[in-house]
Amino acid sequence: MRLAAFIAAHHESILHAWVAFAKNQLPAARNLDAMGLEDHGTKILEEIVRNMAVKEDESESKAKSEGQSLLASTSAQVPSRSHARQRERQGFEVGQMVAEYRALRATVLRLWRDSGRQMTPQDLDDMMRFNEAVDQALAESVEVFIAELDRARDLFLGVMGHDLRGPLSSIASAAAVEMRKWPDDVRFAPLILRSVRQMKALLDDLMEFTTYRLGNGLSLSPVHMQLDQFARETLDEIETVSRGRTLRLECHGDMTVEWDQRRVHQALSNLVFNALKYGFADSPIVVSIDGSASHVRVAVRNTGKPIAPHLLPRLFDPLVREEREDDETGSQVAGANLGLGLYVVREIAAAHGGTAEVTSTADMTEFCMHLPRMCTATPPGTEGPVGNGASAIA
Known part of the structure; x- marks a missing residue:
C-alpha cells in the first residue's frame, strides 16, 4: 500500500498515537481531552494526502520543503492554519506545536514501516512527498501561530496604554490642585507634572505603535498651522523638562502648512528628546525648518557620538534601541524605554505623505x-512608505 493510501486508511490509529504523545509530552495539553487534542488532526492528514497526490516538478518540491510553495492555499481556513490558531488559544508554545508535527511525522512513518508491507522503489518518493507536505503544513502553522501571538501582544499593549491614561490624568489633576491650593509650598507637584508629561509621551508612542500594528493606520486631522510659532511653542514645552539644555530654532521660507498638529507635535518632540538624550550636554540642539520648497524640511541636529553603522538600516524599525555605556536608564526621551520613538516619527511622516531620514557623522547627527x-x-489601514533612515535611537 502506497503511503498516501496508508495514511487515509489508518488515520484513526495515527491520531490516537498523536494524542498520546501530546498528552504525555506537552504541558499545555495535559488539561485537554482527546477531542481537544485531535483538534484539526483529521483534516490535516486529509490535506497532507491531497498534497501528496498533486503532481509537481523539482522546483515546487524544493519550495514546498521550505514552506514557500506558490501553489499552497492562502485561505485562513486551511487546516494547518486553523490548528495554529486553536493551539495558540489553548496556551501552547510554538515549540510545543512544532513538536506535534514532529510526532505526527514519526508516528506515520513508524506505523507504515511496521505494517508488514513489502518495500518498493516508490517508497522513497512517497516519503519525500510526505515530508514535503508536512513541512508545508508546519510552515503554515508557525506563520499563523506567530501572527496570533503578535496580535495578542499588540492588543494587550493597546488596552494597557488606553487604561493607563485614566490614572495618569487623575495624578496630573491632583498635582494641579495642590499647586493652586498651596502656591507658596510647591515642592513635589512640578516634579509630578513633569513625570506625567514624560509618561504621556511614552503612552502616546505605545498607542501609535499598537494602532498601526493592528491595521487601523494613523488617522489624521490636518489643520492650518504657522510652523515657526508651532515649533517655538513645542520647544518651550520641552525646555521645562530639559534641565537647562539649549534649544535653538532656525526658520526659513514659507511657514504655512496644513498638517495634523497633534501628531507632528509628537514627532518633533520625539526627535528633540532623542537629540537631548544622545547629544553632548554642553552642545545646543538645533531645530531647523526650511519652507522654501514644496516639501517642508523639519530637521533636528545635535553634536554627539555618531550612530553605529550597523544600526542605520533598521533604526526606524520598532523596538530597536542603541545601547551606549553612558546610556541613562532614567532618560526622558519619548519612547526611549520602549524603542518606539523613531518608529512613530517614521509612521507620522509617512501618513502625511512624507519621509523620515537620518545622517550621522563624527561631527553631527x-x-x-x-x-x-x-x-x-x-x-x-493603508501602509505608508517605509523610511530607511536612522538616528540616535528613541
Missing part, C-alpha cells in the same frame, strides 16, 4: 522629516 506642505493623508 541630524534627523529630518520631508513633508508636503499640504498633507496627503494615507487612508486608515
